[in-house]
Amino acid sequence: MTAQRTAILEGKSLTKDFKGLRANNEVDFTLYEGEILGLIGPNGAGKTTLVNMIAGSTSITSGDVLFKGRSIKGLAPHRIGALGIARTYQIVKPFPHMTVLENIAVGAMFGKRDKRLGARKAREAAAEIVSFVGLEKHQDRSADQLNVASRKRLEIAKALAMSPEVILFDEVMAGLNPKEIDQAVALIQQIRSRGISIIVIEHVMKAIKAISDRLFVLQHGEKIAEGPPGEVLNDPEVIRAYLGKRYQQLTQ
Amino acid sequence: MRKSFIFSTLVIGAAVILPFFLGNFTLRNATDILIFAILASSWNIIGGYTGYASFGNIVFFGLGAYATAILMSNFGFGFFPSLLLSGLLGAAYGFVVGLPILRLKGHYFAIATLGLAEATKALVQNLGITEGNSGLYLPIPEFAIDASYRFFFYVSLGVLVILLLVTWLMLKSKLGYGLIAIREDEDAANSIGINTTLFKSAAFGLSGFFSGIAGAIYAYQQGFIKPEPVFTVASTVKMIVMAVFGGIGSLWGPTLGAVLIEVIDNFLSAHFLVIHTIFFGAIVILVILFAPKGIYDIFGGRKKVGLAYFLDNIRRNRV
Amino acid sequence: MLTQVIINGLLKGGLYALMAMGMSLIWGVMNIINIAHGAFIMLGAYLTYWLFVSLGLDPFVSLPLSMALIFLLGWLLQKYLINLVVQADIFITLLLTFGIELLINNLALLFWTADVRKVNVSYGAANFAVFGATIPAVRLAAFVLALVISAVLFYLMNRSRLGRAIRATSQELEAAKLSGVKVGNIYAVTFGIGTALAAAAGTLWSILFPISPTMGGILTLKSFVVTIIGGLGTMLGPLIGGLILGVVEALGTNLFGSTYENLISFSIFLLVLIFKPRGILGGRG
Numbered sequence: 005m006t007a008q009r010t011a012i013l014e015g016k017s018l019t020k021d022f023k024g025l026r027a028n029n030e031v032d033f034t035l036y037e038g039e040i041l042g043l044i045g046p047n048g049a050g051k052t053t054l055v056n057m058i059a060g061s062t063s064i065t066s067g068d069v070l071f072k073g074r075s076i077k078g079l080a081p082h083r084i085g086a087l088g089i090a091r092t093y094q095i096v097k098p099f100p101h102m103t104v105l106e107n108i109a110v111g112a113m114f115g116k117r118d119k120r121l122g123a124r125k126a127r128e129a130a131a132e133i134v135s136f137v138g139l140e141k142h143q144d145r146s147a148d149q150l151n152v153a154s155r156k157r158l159e160i161a162k163a164l165a166m167s168p169e170v171i172l173f174d175e176v177m178a179g180l181n182p183k184e185i186d187q188a189v190a191l192i193q194q195i196r197s198r199g200i201s202i203i204v205i206e207h208v209m210k211a212i213k214a215i216s217d218r219l220f221v222l223q224h225g226e227k228i229a230e231g232p233p234g235e236v237l238n239d240p241e242v243i244r245a246y247l248g249k250r251y252q253q254l255t256q
Numbered sequence: 257m258r259k260s261f262i263f264s265t266l267v268i269g270a271a272v273i274l275p276f277f278l279g280n281f282t283l284r285n286a287t288d289i290l291i292f293a294i295l296a297s298s299w300n301i302i303g304g305y306t307g308y309a310s311f312g313n314i315v316f317f318g319l320g321a322y323a324t325a326i327l328m329s330n331f332g333f334g335f336f337p338s339l340l341l342s343g344l345l346g347a348a349y350g351f352v353v354g355l356p357i358l359r360l361k362g363h364y365f366a367i368a369t370l371g372l373a374e375a376t377k378a379l380v381q382n383l384g385i386t387e388g389n390s391g392l393y394l395p396i397p398e399f400a401i402d403a404s405y406r407f408f409f410y411v412s413l414g415v416l417v418i419l420l421l422v423t424w425l426m427l428k429s430k431l432g433y434g435l436i437a438i439r440e441d442e443d444a445a446n447s448i449g450i451n452t453t454l455f456k457s458a459a460f461g462l463s464g465f466f467s468g469i470a471g472a473i474y475a476y477q478q479g480f481i482k483p484e485p486v487f488t489v490a491s492t493v494k495m496i497v498m499a500v501f502g503g504i505g506s507l508w509g510p511t512l513g514a515v516l517i518e519v520i521d522n523f524l525s526a527h528f529l530v531i532h533t534i535f536f537g538a539i540v541i542l543v544i545l546f547a548p549k550g551i552y553d554i555f556g557g558r559k560k561v562g563l564a565y566f567l568d569n570i571r572r573n574r575v
Numbered sequence: 576m577l578t579q580v581i582i583n584g585l586l587k588g589g590l591y592a593l594m595a596m597g598m599s600l601i602w603g604v605m606n607i608i609n610i611a612h613g614a615f616i617m618l619g620a621y622l623t624y625w626l627f628v629s630l631g632l633d634p635f636v637s638l639p640l641s642m643a644l645i646f647l648l649g650w651l652l653q654k655y656l657i658n659l660v661v662q663a664d665i666f667i668t669l670l671l672t673f674g675i676e677l678l679i680n681n682l683a684l685l686f687w688t689a690d691v692r693k694v695n696v697s698y699g700a701a702n703f704a705v706f707g708a709t710i711p712a713v714r715l716a717a718f719v720l721a722l723v724i725s726a727v728l729f730y731l732m733n734r735s736r737l738g739r740a741i742r743a744t745s746q747e748l749e750a751a752k753l754s755g756v757k758v759g760n761i762y763a764v765t766f767g768i769g770t771a772l773a774a775a776a777g778t779l780w781s782i783l784f785p786i787s788p789t790m791g792g793i794l795t796l797k798s799f800v801v802t803i804i805g806g807l808g809t810m811l812g813p814l815i816g817g818l819i820l821g822v823v824e825a826l827g828t829n830l831f832g833s834t835y836e837n838l839i840s841f842s843i844f845l846l847v848l849i850f851k852p853r854g855i856l857g858g859r860g
Contacts, residue, residue, distance in 0.1 A: 059447060061443070061446075061447070080446070080451075081443075081446040081447050082446050082447075082448075082449050082450055082451045082452065085446075085447055085448055085449030086449050090447070090448075091447055093443075093444070093447075097441045097443060097444035097447075098440075098441070098444075099436070099437050099440035099441055099444065099445075100440055100441075101436075101440060102436065102437075102440060106433070109433070110433050110434075110437050110445075110448055110450075111448055111449075113430050113433055113434075114430075114434070114448050114449030114450050115448060115449045116449075120449075122430065123428055123429055123430055123432075123433060162444075162448060166448060166449060303666070309664075309665065309666035309669070311666075311669065356849040357845075357848075357849065359849075360848060360852060362665050363602070363606070363608050363665055363669075364848060364852055366608070366665065366666065366669060367608065367799050367803070367848075368845065368848045368849075370796065370799070371796075371799065371800070371841050371844040371845050371848065372841075372845060374796055374837065374841045375837075375838060375841035375842055375844070375845055377837075378835075378837040378838035378841055379838055381834065381837075381838075382834055382835060382838055388834070489792075490677075493670065493673050496666065496670060497670060500667075500670065530685060531681070531685060533677060533681040534677075534678060534681045534682060534685065536677065537674050537675070537676075537677030537678035537681060538674070538678060540670065540671075540673065540674035540677065541656070541671060541674035541675065541678070544660065544667055544670050544671045544674060545656075545659055545660065545671070548660075548663060548664075548667050570659050570660075573659065573660045573661070573662045573663035573667070574658055574659045574660070574661060574662065
């Protein structure tokens with residue numbers, strides 16, 4: 005696991021200012037090919053803002069994001085998707101009146117440029133993915149009829165359908181019960197085994213410990229630690245950031 | 257799928273033989289219905305499938321009408337070349353103006369399109385080549401009277417059928433999926449890799465193409481056009497009401513709506529000459545209140561449509 | 576000469592500002608675009624005309640009465656009709672107000688015919704001479720009244736309990752609901768105020784210009800332009816927007832000819848929407 009590793013996604017000194025509020029301050033990070041990098045931090049630490057900057061949904065005040073060594077700063081979200089970076093939304097965004105299959109097919113039609121499929125082939129590809137995420141039973145139902153856990157799976161499936169090289173998961177486990185969390189963990193590990201590099205934002209400590217190869221921690225918009233989970237979770241600053249109820253979870 | 261294919265063929269077939277059973281006056285009314293159906297179905301592309309409710313689509317109709325008038329009267333073009341060029345003008349206008357305007361959302365987009373229609377009308381009223389407010393004449397069609405009525409009917413029918421075919425093909429293609437994705441959730445559509453700016457402009461351009469052609473047909477049929485009737489906002493609203501009444505986001509919905517609304521409007525005109533617009537306004541209000549999802553929703557798949565259905569629409573939408 | 580043009584522009588601008596204020600209020604608070612806005616201006620104008628012609632009431636005297644009556648009409652419409660579709664898609668409410676406009680305009684055509692009318696007050700010809708320009712007394716009075724009404728509105732929205740409730744509802748709908756505010760009633764009152772303001776503009780318009788049942792259409796559009804230029808969400812927005820539109824129109828028509836008035840207004844409209852949709856004063860986008 006420690007052989008020659010290439011960085012597939014890098015953040016260099018990323019800063020985001022909203023009017024009068026600095027949401028991210030000079031954050032550096034590296035995502036290596038094939039790894040799962042966990043991104044944790046208290047609420048309001050700037051995790052989603054960081055993902056939004058990478059994905060192009062929000063502008064970068066200063067700093068840079070490199071994908072396979074090339075800057076993607078300032079690119080529109082669809083161009084970033086076309087390059088091979090997919091993201092999920094914390095509050096899921098299905099296409100409500102389309103069926104589950106159609107939702108996923110859209111991912112296969114657009115997404116990574118050289119992997120895009122025509123409408124018909126995309127539906128076939130979607131049929132495979134719908135089984136992979138376990139939604140076959142619902143494949144012809146419209147997305148707005150699904151429950152929370154299924155919607156989260158759909159969100160993952162849409163990202164997967166884009167044939168991405170990198171996926172940014174923003175709290176996919178929020179709102180799931182323990183059994184569903186285990187299923188989500190297994191799913192993400194299977195996705196990694198397909199060669200996709202992953203950043204996972206999560207609050208569910210048990211899950212993030214189980215899947216992350218490395219962790220990095222944000223607090224008040226700044227990175228306070230980055231490294232293997234054992235190291236990071238015993239870092240006194242990290243523990244201080246999570247003082248209180250969470251302290252028990254961290255030291256479990 | 258098979259059922260709707262048979263249904264469509266039957267409807268089109270019936271329309272094709274219709275002129276042999278109708279007198280000229282009724283045929284003219286039918287042609288007007290077809291033109292409105294083209295406008296409503298074109299609107300449906302940007303308003304229904306893409307979710308950008310344009311309140312200024314009449315601008316393409318007006319541009320098409322004037323383009324045809326100028327090409328035929330001033331430059332001696334034939335009707336069909338003018339028809340095509342009018343469509344292309346509408347498409348180009350829609351695509352190019354769409355690029356900045358489609359960045360606006362919701363209300364802002366709606367009034368921007370209103371402003372676009374008004375600005376374009378004001379421009380036409382001040383240009384020399386359009387003779388300002390005096391209006392333009394077109395060459396008289398060289399047909400016998402009966403043939404002339406049939407000609408316009410069949411041209412309109414042909415354009416409508418082509419429009420519906422193009423729409424149907426679009427819905428099965430990436431463009432269609434992309435547009436609907438934009439309507440459903442534009443952020444997610446962007447993230448998934450859809451170039452929403454391009455797609456939206458394409459939809460607006462497509463909408464403009466067919467609306468422009470409708471304007472061309474109207475102009476040649478009328479023989480004389482002025483800025484006011486071809487750029488009037490009330491007509492945009494009429495085409496939206498037709499699309500809503502018939503069922504937005506369905507293929508035949510707007511056509512169905514056009515037929516129903518025009519038939520109602522003609523009935524009212526015939527019987528209540530003075531106050532028919534008042535009744536029409538009342539009908540618009542009632543449709544909006546009780547059946548905003550349109551007739552299609554009522555007849556397509558619902559088991560029981562009683563009072564509860566209508567009241568439920570209100571319950572869902574009220575403050 | 577230039578001074579005359581600018582002064583004419585400012586005077587008309589004040590009237591535009593008053594016209595737009597009602598639309599801006601309704602849009603800003605309820606996110607409803609009232610396509611029938613011009614119809615209420617027209618109603619105010621006709622109410623003034625009939626009060627003048629049948630009871631001999633001077634327009635400036637009957638103004639409060641007109642405003643009160645149209646307030647009532649607006650209040651009823653919102654409470655029992657428009658409130659029913661407030662949560663629906665945006666274009667549904669647009670279509671509804673369009674239907675209302677159709678109704679009002681055509682009822683007016685039916686009852687009052689298409690004849691053009693004018694309120695001819697005895698002092699209509701009086702003039703002032705200021706800075707080498709001629710200012711008709713009625714224009715100045717209308718301008719001053721527009722400012723006065725704006726000030727009253729400003730006071731109402733910022734200092735009164737009602738105003739606070741309205742602003743709270745517009746900014747934080749859920750929070751307002753939770754604190755017991757009857758949103759439906761607030762909306763009804765807001766719409767009533769908006770239409771009353773339109774009626775006031777109509778009253779002033781009737782003294783200065785001829786009126787007809789179809790006068791409202793273009794005035795609704797001009798109100799859009801003013802609202803967009805000034806920016807939604809502030810009381811000052813329509814004022815600034817109105818003055819700017821008035822002056823630009825005056826200068827433009829002086830330069831290019833009066834037939835260019837609409838082209839100028841709508842071109843500015845589109846440019847503002849494309850480059851700075853929040854308008855000069857910004858506010859809610």
